[in-house]
Amino acid sequence: MNLDKKPIIYFFRYLCLALALALILFVLSQAVFTGRTLIYNLDFSQSLSRDIVGWYPESRVAQVSNSTNSTLNILAEPIYLKIYSPVDFKTLTISGQLHKNDQGANLGLRQKDASWFFQSIVSDDFRLDFDLSNAQIKRNQLEIILSIPDLNDDSNISLVNNWIITLSR
């Protein structure tokens, strides 16, 4: 009886080992990044994905979708975003659109001394470059802040769901 069951036992044993090895190799392969540029296309409909956390706190934003596009309305500020960075990069570029109705808006990057390095968003179509040499990287994540100092109840500020984050070295 035992002889008949051994092939089954060995089959499942080696299957488990193969699955475990495949899982470990997959995780290791995803951690290795050899390219010079890493591009994230943000999807504001998901506040938590594999590489991007945010925008948070979720109570400060509201997702609005219509037939043509989707936007993220800002209800309170500031709001934050975390970006996973598998290796050390030199430059972070953020580009996209937002509707700010001539209100001041600033994007900031967390620095090593816990301060923020801000850049102003001048027009609704923007592209900002950040130097990452002094950026704080905690748990392989960069932290971004969007600050709108004059935000009030009558403000109507929204982010278009077409932001792109580029990390390059």
Added chain:
Amino acid sequence: MNTFGIIINDFFKTAFVTWLLLVIFELLNPGMVQRFINLEYYFYLLILIFILAQKLKK
């Protein structure tokens, strides 16, 4: 122990060693594993498999 019990026992041992390796990877390079696998839920699953393996041993 019957065949099913042996299979579950082997599965538990493999899963446990895999979990340990993944925890080590996560400690060495934070975020590397947690992006894909929730190690906390993995651990809870290990406990359930362990309990099942112990029940089948008897």
